[in-house]
Amino acid sequence: MNQRFSPVHLSGITRLPPSGAGMRIGLFGGSFNPAHKGHLLVAEQALTRLGLDALWVLVTPGNPLKNRADLAPLAQRVEGARTVMTHPRIKVTGFEAAKGFTYSYQTIRFLTRTLGDRHFVWIMGADNMVGFHHWQRWRDIADMVPIAIYVRPGSARLAPSSRAAEALERYRVDESDAPGLALQKPPAWVYLHGRQSGLSSSAIRARRHVSSTK
Numbered sequence: 001m002n003q004r005f006s007p008v009h010l011s012g013i014t015r016l017p018p019s020g021a022g023m024r025i026g027l028f029g030g031s032f033n034p035a036h037k038g039h040l041l042v043a044e045q046a047l048t049r050l051g052l053d054a055l056w057v058l059v060t061p062g063n064p065l066k067n068r069a070d071l072a073p074l075a076q077r078v079e080g081a082r083t084v085m086t087h088p089r090i091k092v093t094g095f096e097a098a099k100g101f102t103y104s105y106q107t108i109r110f111l112t113r114t115l116g117d118r119h120f121v122w123i124m125g126a127d128n129m130v131g132f133h134h135w136q137r138w139r140d141i142a143d144m145v146p147i148a149i150y151v152r153p154g155s156a157r158l159a160p161s162s163r164a165a166e167a168l169e170r171y172r173v174d175e176s177d178a179p180g181l182a183l184q185k186p187p188a189w190v191y192l193h194g195r196q197s198g199l200s201s202s203a204i205r206a207r208r209h210v211s212s213t214k
């Protein structure tokens with residue numbers, strides 16, 4: 001077996017990062033197939049704008065709504081995310097795989113129950129807000145944790161009129177109140193505008209595919 005992906009190595013990537021009572025922690029889930037600077041932008045903006053103590057990058061074993069045919073191994077995606085998102089308050093983990101979690105509501109339920117004295121915020125790009133109503137138990141997610149949406153080219157106009165955004169409209173928090181979001185009782189969500197990145201993992205994969213077939 002390739003040493004890099006051995007079970008021993010995997011155990012190191014599936015640990016939960018350390019944290020303490022009262023900490024404000026952003027949960028930034030994703031495929032990161034591969035990670036890119038757009039992810040770093042969202043993570044850094046979330047840290048600053050939401051006044052977070054830490055941001056945990058949760059590298060999913062596989063988005064339940066995406067085809068896994070070209071999904072790189074978890075260890076490789078975690079390593080890539082650690083390389084791209086170097087920041088003292090950003091921690092990358094693949095812990096959902098070790099727990100056997102498929103859906104984000106499982107992850108959020110587990111974290112909010114077992115670490116009930118932390119203040120978690122779920123973070124996602126605007127494209128995920130557009131399809132959020134397709135997620136397993138999305139209304140329960142909104143009841144469990146405040147949510148921050150970060151603007152993304154291509155979804156900037158669609159996200160605010162998405163089905164989930166309309167259903168949750170009355171819980172929307174003004175952007176100027178974003179620093180207090182982590183302490184708000186859910187449902188509560190904010191739409192963050194700011195610097196945008198046009199990068200995407202699918203475009204990177206497509207470019208790699210073209211150059212490998214040349």
Ligand SMILES: Nc1ncnc2c1ncn2[C@@H]1O[C@H](COP(=O)(O)OP(=O)(O)OP(=O)(O)O)[C@@H](O)[C@H]1O
Pocket residue numbers: 029030031032033038039042123124125126127128150151152153196197198199200201202203
């Ligand atoms: N350029 C970006 N701007 C804002 N949010 C982004 C950007 N790229 C990714 N995100 C967000 O980061 C999280 C993880 O995204 P993911 O790993 O699926 O990357 P992706 O570039 O969207 O991948 P793909 O192109 O394969 O769908 C998601 O919440 C996604 O909305």
Ligand SMILES: O=C(O)c1ccc[n+]([C@@H]2O[C@H](COP(=O)([O-])O)[C@@H](O)[C@H]2O)c1
Pocket residue numbers: 028029030031032058060062063064065066102103104105128134135136
């Ligand atoms: O729980 C669900 O039904 C669900 C559906 C789609 C996506 N997600 C999660 O959303 C996060 C972003 O996924 P992705 O592939 O857009 O990077 C990641 O943590 C996924 O596990 C979760």
